[in-house]
Amino acid sequence: MSKIEEIAAAVAKGKAKVVANLVTEALNEGAAPLDVLNQGLIGAMDVVGEKFKNNEIFVPEMLVAARAMKKGVETLKPALGGEGGASLGKCVIGTVAGDLHDIGKNLVAMMIESTGFEVIDLGVDVPKEKFVETVKANPDCKIVGLSALLTTTMPAMKEAVAALEEAGCKNQVKIMVGGAPITQEFCDEIGADAYTADAASAAQKAKELA
Numbered sequence: 632m633s634k635i636e637e638i639a640a641a642v643a644k645g646k647a648k649v650v651a652n653l654v655t656e657a658l659n660e661g662a663a664p665l666d667v668l669n670q671g672l673i674g675a676m677d678v679v680g681e682k683f684k685n686n687e688i689f690v691p692e693m694l695v696a697a698r699a700m701k702k703g704v705e706t707l708k709p710a711l712g713g714e715g716g717a718s719l720g721k722c723v724i725g726t727v728a729g730d731l732h733d734i735g736k737n738l739v740a741m742m743i744e745s746t747g748f749e750v751i752d753l754g755v756d757v758p759k760e761k762f763v764e765t766v767k768a769n770p771d772c773k774i775v776g777l778s779a780l781l782t783t784t785m786p787a788m789k790e791a792v793a794a795l796e797e798a799g800c801k802n803q804v805k806i807m808v809g810g811a812p813i814t815q816e817f818c819d820e821i822g823a824d825a826y827t828a829d830a831a832s833a834a835q836k837a838k839e840l841a
């Protein structure tokens with residue numbers, strides 16, 4: 632088993648400490664940080680999701696895997712690095728109302744921050760009013776990122792985009808959307824400005840849009 636496969640297996644089993652050690656070892660052995668992230672950490676969550684769908688594991692197991700993944704990301708963060716400096720303006724990001732998933736959103740926030748934005752992370756289960764209020768309070772905010780992981784919270788994403796539009800924020804910011812059930816088609820349908828499938832391309836896109 633390669634080191635990256637070992638990382639994925641440890642995440643799936645929820646072994647946070649082992650994950651942290653394996654990530655450090657992989658980096659010391661010269662593994663590319665993005666491979667550790669995409670194939671090791673994120674890859675494991677796909678396996679976990681599949682097992683949950685097939686009733687092989689349940690919410691508690693999903694939760695420990697999520698904690699292990701977070702630990703891995705924490706360890707990896709310095710290696711993902713970035714330009715820093717926060718000179719591109721602000722980016723407000725959050726998971727939409729009713730949705731508690733934050734691993735993907737946190738990764739996107741981290742990558743966007745590392746390209747040079749100051750990120751205001753509103754957390755999870757964020758009401759549409761909070762996005763509007765935060766954009767209005769931050770005239771230098773250029774990007775809003777909305778995350779949704781459940782098909783049942785996709786309508787809340789649509790409502791958040793509509794609320795930002797109604798409040799006139801779309802003259803100020805570009806709205807980016809993402810999360811496992813989100814597609815380019817859905818992005819177009821709800822009037823958001825951009826969709827990307829992963830955190831690295833989200834950061835690239837944010838830079839282009841700002």
Ligand code: B12
Pocket residue numbers: 673676677678679680681683684690691693694697729730731732733734735736738739775776777778779780781782783807808809810811812826827828829830831833
């Ligand atoms: C971990 C997890 C949980 C954890 C979340 C912990 C946490 N702190 O986030 C817990 C246990 C809490 C959980 C709960 C539930 N979950 Co859950 N969960 C998952 C799981 C296994 C992994 C999600 C994840 O972190 N993936 C890894 C990250 C890195 O990927 P990502 O989030 O997709 O993010 C990437 C991209 O999408 C993109 N991206 C994400 N956000 C954004 C934003 C922007 C702006 C952009 C540009 C890009 C972008 O970039 C990210 C990085 O590359 C998924 C399965 C899966 N494969 O997605 C199920 C899954 C999402 N959960 C599911 C379900 C059903 C639930 C529950 C309803 C279960 C229950 N019965 O209680 C609850 C709902 C709670 C709620 N109200 O939100 C279903 C959803 C089904 C559906 N179609 O709606 C899934 C798909 C599992 C399944 N196969 O059935 N879950």
